[in-house]
Amino acid sequence: MRLNPYGEDPVRLATSLTTSPPLTAEELTARCVGAGVVLEQAATADDLAEVNVFLGRWLRVVEASNPQARAALLNELLAESSAYPRLTDHAGDGWHIHYRDYGLPVARLLRALISVGTALHLTGRGMHRLSRCELTECRNPFADFSRGGQQRYCSPTCANRDAVRRHRAKRALAS
Template sequence: MQIDFSDYAVGAGVATALANSSPAIRVRTSEMLGDPADLARFLAEHAVEPVGTRRITRRDLAQVHVLREEVRAALAATTEQEAVERANALVERAGRGPFLAPNEGGWRWRVGTAPGADLADELAVLAGSGLLAALHALGHDRFRACAAPECAGVYVDTSRAGRRRYCSPQICGNRLNVAQHRARHKREPSDTP
């Protein structure tokens, strides 16, 4: 796998999606990576290459479940120093380089992965380098906690304006869901004896 440092939104997006795929994050969603087919779908959705050449095993899945806790810890780090250290550690798992690769008559910085690296290690390098490049370009205040009341998600805001509020705009940003949840919370005290 080759990862382009200037294209940090890809790796940061995978880091965010991976960290928030756990059933521990959203009260109302289940495990999003329950079997190898789910993981294959996740990789295809995020255009992670090379997917087609690799058979995803239960071992890969178990390793990715461990990885997502490490990615989440990097995203949720309370200090910039901790975020950098955790993201560096992700890249160190199988990172090779950096090196220059030709691009449209010029050159671009890239990081590669070790030959034969496990899927989880390749994902670690992709997520880690995305987090590092986003941190370098945008700053640690773009690493945030989701604003939805029922969600413990974390994310990197790589948008130009920097006004993203939810870990998953499609799910947590749904105003109706949020409003319904708030209404339910208000009723709860009278429901308990």
């Protein structure tokens, strides 16, 4: 069985690229390959610039205040980024569905992967499953892949830091 390449991995890649943006086209290429994206060509400086603009727009989806606004913003990205679904075995590793045209530059490929991946994530797990970390000094974006769907922090480190802060505040009030 082959898992859909548009699911969890592109959303994780988007959060990684927004949390720690690549500084060069070479770094963008390496991060994509490291995330399992099959690239037909290396990223260029133009790709890097386009990806950064796209990720700024993707963050608006993360920050949307309600499901309707989130869907409207994501629908704009989908309309600009994806193509009709098609079966492919381009990498010789099994048939799967692509929601993008062939031969795209890296930026357009990432826009399609991340847009469709985000749509599948939100419709499959819940429209509330994108957010920013609740730790005031962090605010990194994250996708909630937890079983219960109640994640509030981008990492266990941030969750622990906030728990310690709340515990100390409670102790200070008690004394």
